[in-house]
């Protein structure tokens with residue numbers, strides 16, 4: 444991992460862009476072109492053979508995307524990054540590159556629903572097996588790792604319950620077994636926590652959420668922290684250490700080395716072959732968002748804590764799942780790993796009335812959710828707008844009661860993602876809606 448030479452706020456506004464082009468635009472331009480013209484046939488041949496780095500075709504990359512990659516790599520303290528069309532694509536290409544040849548993955552079961560579908564369904568089709576464990580159980584991680592395990596995966600902060608990962612414990616177990624650690628830092632954001640400082644080797648993002656920040660554009664990024672040495676056990680990692688036939692027997696580890704070879708494999712194989720490319724326009728939108736990342740996340744974090752504290756003393760609220768509250772199971776981990784602020788995505792449970800019955804519970808939840816006016820009913824997080832969702836009938840609707848219990852959610856659990864509105868308006872909105880039950 445490399446230390447950023449400048450502060451976080453400076454990096455989020457400036458890193459990766461050099462305005463000394465003939466057009467000298469102050470702000471990064473949108474390179475909206477499908478392809479690039481070569482100076483000569485010799486140049487074209489060198490770029491195609493990876494002997495020379497250069498723009499080729501926008502499925503592989505664009506200059507706007509390269510700025511985004513350098514910027515996110517700097518914010519996460521990594522050495523290189525690959526930006527792709529969505530967070531789903533970032534998780535998929537990262538794990539295909541590590542475990543794609545029939546490898547095994549150990550993952551926390553506290554996961555984003557789309558990741559669960561990818562692991563259980565599509566990866567199973569590809570012959571990649573995933574073992575799910577409770578992320579708070581070190582013995583479960585330890586005993587799930589096999590000789591064929593090629594990655595350990597978890598989210599820095601899961602949702603809707605906002606569990607905080609014990610990064611260092613999980614990383615220690617993975618590294619003892621020679622396995623790299625991949626962390627989805629979508630909810631954490633590099634402003635609140637940089638998983639690379641706590642043992643992560645690769646950090647993935649749904650840039651759709653806090654990095655973009657305005658709910659306008661899909662994107663995903665994977666950052667290589669430059670910490671995992673695939674060359675130390677070459678038999679285990681032939682995708683890096685054996686000849687890469689499509690490039691005339693070039694060996695990625697020799698040509699690119701630690702901290703760069705992973706991005707080269709992801710781009711030249713998985714993005715090139717499967718095509719989940721980031722559009723230059725979306726890359727630019729995400730860059731615009733990142734310029735205010737720390738300001739937005741600090742504000743959202745403070746607002747979320749104020750909402751959580753307010754809800755915790757509300758008579759219609761049975762429980763608040765927020766690690767910023769003393770007494771929360773993950774409060775200690777939040778104090779240890781999140782000194783700059785707590786997550787702005789969290790949830791709370793309504794009290795149940797005495798009548799009981801599932802239909803009554805749903806009607807009770809609907810009365811509250813449908814009464815909200817400032818909070819918007821949207822299946823997204825990390826937007827400038829405050830968002831509400833009901834996991835049991837939306838993101839987690841495919842779970843049965845036992846699975847819901849394992850995930851820590853009930854029929855009355857309501858998820859909030861704090862936006863940038865006035866906190867007083869958000870509190871008044873919640874109070875008005877809760878008065879309906």
Ligand SMILES: *Cc1c(COP(=O)(O)O)cnc(C)c1O
Nearest residue numbers: 529530531555627629649651662
């Ligand atoms: C949204 C999300 C994803 C998937 O990202 P998309 O950009 O929607 O494809 C992955 N992980 C987490 C934690 C998310 O919230």
